[in-house]
Amino acid sequence: MLDLIRRKQKTTIVKVVFWTIIAAFIGTIFLVWGKGTDPQGRQTAAAEVNGEPISFDDFRSAHSNLYNLYRSLYGQAFTPELERQLGLTRQAINMLIDQALLRQHAGTLGVRVSRDELVASIAEIEAFQQEGQFSKQRYLEVLAYQRMTPEQFEALQENQLLADRVRWQLRSAITVSDADVAEAYRVEQEKINLQFVRFAPEAFLAQADVADAEVARAYAERGEQFRQPPRARLDYVQLDSGTLQGEVAIDETALERYYRRQIGRYSVPEQVRVAHILLAVPEDASDAEREEKRALAESLRQRAAAEPFAELAQRHSDDKATAGKGGDLGLFPRGVMVAAFEEAAFALAPGEISAPVETPYGYHVLQGIEHVEAGVKSLESVRPEVEEGLRAELAQQLAYEKALDAYNMNRKGAGMVGAAQQLGLAPLTTELFSQQQPLAVFGDQPELQRLAFEAEVGSLLPPQRVGGAVYLCQVAERLPSEIPPLEQVQEALRQTLRRERATELARQAGEKALQAAREGADLQQVLPAGAKLEETGLFSRSLGDFIPKIGQQAQLAEAAFRLTPEQPLAAELYAQADQYYLVRLKQLEAADPTRLSAEEAERLRAQVLTRRQEEAVSQTLEQLRQSATIVIADAIVRAIQQGE
Numbered sequence: 001m002l003d004l005i006r007r008k009q010k011t012t013i014v015k016v017v018f019w020t021i022i023a024a025f026i027g028t029i030f031l032v033w034g035k036g037t038d039p040q041g042r043q044t045a046a047a048e049v050n051g052e053p054i055s056f057d058d059f060r061s062a063h064s065n066l067y068n069l070y071r072s073l074y075g076q077a078f079t080p081e082l083e084r085q086l087g088l089t090r091q092a093i094n095m096l097i098d099q100a101l102l103r104q105h106a107g108t109l110g111v112r113v114s115r116d117e118l119v120a121s122i123a124e125i126e127a128f129q130q131e132g133q134f135s136k137q138r139y140l141e142v143l144a145y146q147r148m149t150p151e152q153f154e155a156l157q158e159n160q161l162l163a164d165r166v167r168w169q170l171r172s173a174i175t176v177s178d179a180d181v182a183e184a185y186r187v188e189q190e191k192i193n194l195q196f197v198r199f200a201p202e203a204f205l206a207q208a209d210v211a212d213a214e215v216a217r218a219y220a221e222r223g224e225q226f227r228q229p230p231r232a233r234l235d236y237v238q239l240d241s242g243t244l245q246g247e248v249a250i251d252e253t254a255l256e257r258y259y260r261r262q263i264g265r266y267s268v269p270e271q272v273r274v275a276h277i278l279l280a281v282p283e284d285a286s287d288a289e290r291e292e293k294r295a296l297a298e299s300l301r302q303r304a305a306a307e308p309f310a311e312l313a314q315r316h317s318d319d320k321a322t323a324g325k326g327g328d329l330g331l332f333p334r335g336v337m338v339a340a341f342e343e344a345a346f347a348l349a350p351g352e353i354s355a356p357v358e359t360p361y362g363y364h365v366l367q368g369i370e371h372v373e374a375g376v377k378s379l380e381s382v383r384p385e386v387e388e389g390l391r392a393e394l395a396q397q398l399a400y401e402k403a404l405d406a407y408n409m410n411r412k413g414a415g416m417v418g419a420a421q422q423l424g425l426a427p428l429t430t431e432l433f434s435q436q437q438p439l440a441v442f443g444d445q446p447e448l449q450r451l452a453f454e455a456e457v458g459s460l461l462p463p464q465r466v467g468g469a470v471y472l473c474q475v476a477e478r479l480p481s482e483i484p485p486l487e488q489v490q491e492a493l494r495q496t497l498r499r500e501r502a503t504e505l506a507r508q509a510g511e512k513a514l515q516a517a518r519e520g521a522d523l524q525q526v527l528p529a530g531a532k533l534e535e536t537g538l539f540s541r542s543l544g545d546f547i548p549k550i551g552q553q554a555q556l557a558e559a560a561f562r563l564t565p566e567q568p569l570a571a572e573l574y575a576q577a578d579q580y581y582l583v584r585l586k587q588l589e590a591a592d593p594t595r596l597s598a599e600e601a602e603r604l605r606a607q608v609l610t611r612r613q614e615e616a617v618s619q620t621l622e623q624l625r626q627s628a629t630i631v632i633a634d635a636i637v638r639a640i641q642q643g644e
Contacts, residue, residue, distance in 0.1 A: 047093055048631045049100040054093075059636070062092040089639040093632060101624040102163035109169060113161045122157055170620055171613035176605050182593060184604045187561075189591030191538040194560060195523060196550065199510040199573075199580040201502035203528050208501035215494050219486045226489045231432040232452045233477040234461075235416045236441075237425040239403050239470045241396040248394040250387060258390040259379045265389075266377040270334065273370035274345045275309055275327035280318035281362035297356035297363040304353045309367045318362065331372065341366075392468065399470040403463035407472060411460040416474035419460065429476060442466050448473065503578045510573045510580040517569055523584060538589055551576050556583065564588070 046059035066088045071078045106112075123134035130138050143153055201208075219226075259266070277300055279293045300312055310326025317323040334342060341364060344357045348368030357364045379386065402423060410418035420427045430439055435453050438444040448464050452475055455461060461473045506528075513526035524533055536548040541561060545554040556574040563570065563585035570583040 046633050046636050047097060048629075049097055050104060050628050050630075052100055052104070054096045054100060056633075058096060059092060062096055063088055066092050087640065089636060093636050093640075097625075097630060098621050099159075099163050101621060101628060102166045103159045105620070105624055106162040106166050109166060111162060111165045111169060113158050113165070118154060118158050118161065121161055122154070167617055170616045174609060174612045174616055176609045176612065180608055181601050181604050182596070184608050185593065185596050185600070186591045187541060188604070189540070190561065191540045191589040192536075192560060192563070192585060193538045193587035193589075194536040194547070195584050195586040196534055196536070197510075197513060197523055197527055197582040198531060198534065199506040199513070199528055199582070200531075201499055201506050201578055203530055204502040204505035204509070205498060207505055208498045210494050210497045210501065212490075214497060215490055216486065218493055218497055219489070222493070223483045226493075227481060227483045228479075229434040229436070230453060230481050231434050231479045232475060233432050234430045234452055234473045235427045235476040236430065236471050236473040237416070237420050237423055237427055239399040239423065239425070239472070241392065241399040241468050241470065244395040244398050244402075245391050248391055248398060250390055250394070255383075255386060255390060256379065258393070259382075259386050262386070262389065263376060266382050266386075268372065268375050268377060270346070270374040271331045271372040272345050272348070272368070273331045273372075274329055274348060275313060275367045275369060276319070276322070276329060276341075277309075277313045277317040277327055277365045278319040278361060279316070279363045283360075293363050294356055294358070297365050301353055301356060301365045304365065304367065309353070327367070328369070331370065346371075396465070396468060396470070400463055400465060403470045403472045407460055407463055415458060415460050416472075416476075419472055419474075423472075432477070432479065442471065451475075453478065499578070506578075507573070507575075507580050510582055513582050514573050517582065517584070523582065526582070535586060538587065550574075550581055553581075556581070560585070 045053040046056045047054045067083070070083070070086060070088070074082065122128065122139070127142055128134055128139040140150070143150060146153075277297070279297050279300075281290055281293050285293075296316075300316060304312055310328075313327030314323055317327055319327070322329060334346065336342070337345065338359045338361075340357055341359050344354045344364075344366055345368075348354055348366060348371075350368045350370060352368045354364075354366040354368075357366065406419040406422045409422060410416075414421075416427050428441075430441060433439050433449075433452075435449050437449075439449075442448060442464070443466065445464060445466060448461070448471075451461050452473070455475050457475050457478050459475050461475070464471045464473065509528055513521075513528075516526050517523060527533060534549060536550065539548050541557075543557075545552050545557045547553050547556055547560070550556070553574055553576045556570070556576075559570060559572075559574075560583070565585065565588060568585035574581045574583065
């Protein structure tokens with residue numbers, strides 16, 4: 001997941017925007033959460049910066065805000081594992097330390113905040129406004145709710161303004177020259193093609209035999225690697241609620257009650273159905289090219305008044321997915337299309353033709369086909385669907401009741417044997433599994449897996465609902481943590497050792513080939529048996545650490561663009577996974593400075609300026625950290641070490 005995040009944040013602009021959002025989010029902690037004390041009224045310090053305390057309350061608020069921010073950014077992708085990898089504790093305490101350092105640095109720079117400026121900044125905070133105007137009553141109410149006095153909040157606001165002004169002063173001192181822009185263009189547009197030799201362990205496995213004695217020694221040294229966690233096995237019966245649907249009765253009252261309870265499922269959002277003609281415009285199109293497309297779109301709009309729209313779409317639309325259907329996009333609700341397209345589509349009456357609409361894809365001409373108002377489907381119109389849903393629900397409840405009855409009747413006596421007989425089902429048995437290992441039959445069921453390792457062997461477990469089925473389980477067997485005997489892991493360990501030995505042979509062969517290449521040998525002459533000379537194809541720095549046909553390799557990605565036609569051979573062997581690569585520059589495609597447009601130059605200037613401004617702030621903060629006395633509470637340090 002972190003790879004995904006890094007890819008999303010690869011460009012300087014994205015990085016700056018991302019961290020600016022976070023810094024701003026942290027900067028509002030005092031207004032959102034307030035500043036308080038522990039339950040005993042004691043002020044506690046999460047850290048001290050040159051003797052200035054940062055309270056645990058402030059830290060908890062910052063941590064909570066970061067958590068909420070990431071959760072809103074990543075939605076369901078924000079898992080506990082991602083939370084751990086992001087290190088929210090480290091981020092929160094570091095940002096609070098940075099804020100304190102900047103506030104303290106304000107005095108050195110002569111930065112001040114006047115009373116009038118402080119008052120004006122508070123008046124601009126929406127939380128303190130009513131009908132767009134600052135309200136003193138609202139101000140006092142909000143602060144009281146946050147358990148803060150005006151004096152406390154104003155001190156915090158002044159500190160925030162001081163830190164912001166220091167950042168602004170550091171950034172405003174940065175400039176970007178035309179030469180800087182030209183260099184940024186060169187770096188961005190330059191492309192290279194690498195020639196490489198791959199030294200893979202597969203080519204050396206035949207030379208990597210491992211004797212039984214070596215396997216035994218490795219087992220003695222690495223036995224812990226094969227340790228099995230505690231494992232359990234369950235006997236179970238499955239009650240499929242689908243087989244019980246014929247046993248449930250449905251009356252009209254129950255049907256209506258279920259319909260009202262599930263009314264959200266039968267709600268219909270406002271939708272429209274339109275056809276469109278797309279005239280695609282490339283991102284790098286000139287103003288003249290864009291105007292030409294717009295004029296063509298206007299011409300098609302006028303022709304649509306007299307000619308069939310579907311035929312015009314078939315002949316002229318660049319949207320090949322819909323052109324064959326006359327441009328018909330089908331029904332769609334709000335929030336699906338880009339804003340300009342959506343606004344035009346929902347404004348059209350059936351049969352009406354829109355003026356040309358510009359989107360990032362180009363120019364569109366739309367024809368309204370159908371407009372469905374938001375509403376709720378009547379019970380009669382969805383009766384079969386409602387009956388099916390209610391029947392499935394009642395059948396699942398019946399399955400649970402049958403399983404619960406069997407559990408109560410047999411848990412202190414006949415156990416699974418008696419329960420299975422009562423239900424008329426044949427017991428099945430799971431494979432051995434660990435508490436952290438989801439079972440194929442049940443999926444990820446933490447409660448069931450917990451019970452399997454806490455209940456006594458032979459115990460019947462309470463019924464568990466899983467999907468449309470109900471399971472009744474009994475703990476059949478439980479094994480303690482153990483290291484399997486050598487006989488069970490011997491071949492797997494042998495293959496691991498062979499792979500390790502082959503990988504080392506591949507590295508040695510690569511180093512030997514690198515030395516030969518340094519002495520003038522052509523790469524074709526140093527190929528291992530069965531290998532071939534490969535090329536990445538032209539690529540630019542926009543791929544970040546990714547090298548085509550090789551994969552993620554940060555060191556190579558950095559070194560590759562330092563290679564020159566005069567010194568084309570990479571100075572070292574590069575590892576990726578368990579493979580090694582000998583690399584040389586085959587082709588350098590330099591940037592053409594004559595193609596740098598004024599618009600592109602301004603984009604690059606802004607990009608370089610933003611990057612250097614953030615670097616200036618970061619460098620200043622690093623200098624301040626080096627000269628500061630910073631003490632972080634043991635609890636925070638432990639949390640960071642544990643990856644929280």
